[in-house]
Amino acid sequence: MRSLVRDTAVAALVFLMFSTPPLLQGATVEYDLTIARQAVNITGKAAEGMTINGASPGPTLRFREGDLALIRVCNRMDEDTSIHWHGILVPPGMDGVPYLSFPPIRPGEAFQ
Ligand SMILES: [Cu+2]
Numbered sequence: 767m768r769s770l771v772r773d774t775a776v777a778a779l780v781f782l783m784f785s786t787p788p789l790l791q792g793a794t795v796e797y798d799l800t801i802a803r804q805a806v807n808i809t810g811k812a813a814e815g816m817t818i819n820g821a822s823p824g825p826t827l828r829f830r831e832g833d834l835a836l837i838r839v840c841n842r843m844d845e846d847t848s849i850h851w852h853g854i855l856v857p858p859g860m861d862g863v864p865y866l867s868f869p870p871i872r873p874g875e876a877f878q
Pocket residue numbers: 850851852853
C-alpha cells in the first residue's frame with residue numbers, strides 16, 4: 767500500500783513537471799518615450815519633423831523573452847498621436863492604433 771501511494775505521488779509530480787509550461791520570469795524593462803515636433807536634419811537639409819526622445823528614428827527598445835515591458839509615451843506635440851507596436855503581440859488596448867483599439871494620446875498627456 768505504501769508503495770502504491772509513493773508511486774502515485776511520483777507519477778503526479780512527474781505529470782505536473784511536464785504538463786505545465788516553464789515559467790518565464792524576466793526583468794521589468796522600462797522606457798520613457800517623448801514624442802515631439804522639432805528640427806531634424808536627415809537629408810542634409812533642415813526640416814521640422816516628429817521625433818522620439820529627440821531623434822528620428824527613435825531609440826531601439828531592447829527586451830528579452832519573458833521580460834515585462836513598461837513603456838510610458840508622452841505626447842509633447844500639439845496634436846493627437848500614438849506609437850503603434852506593429853508586429854508585436856501586445857494587449858489590444860495597448861497596440862497604439864488610435865481610434866481603433868484605444869484613444870490617441872492627447873497633447874501634453876502620456877500613456878503607460
Ligand atoms: Cu500594425
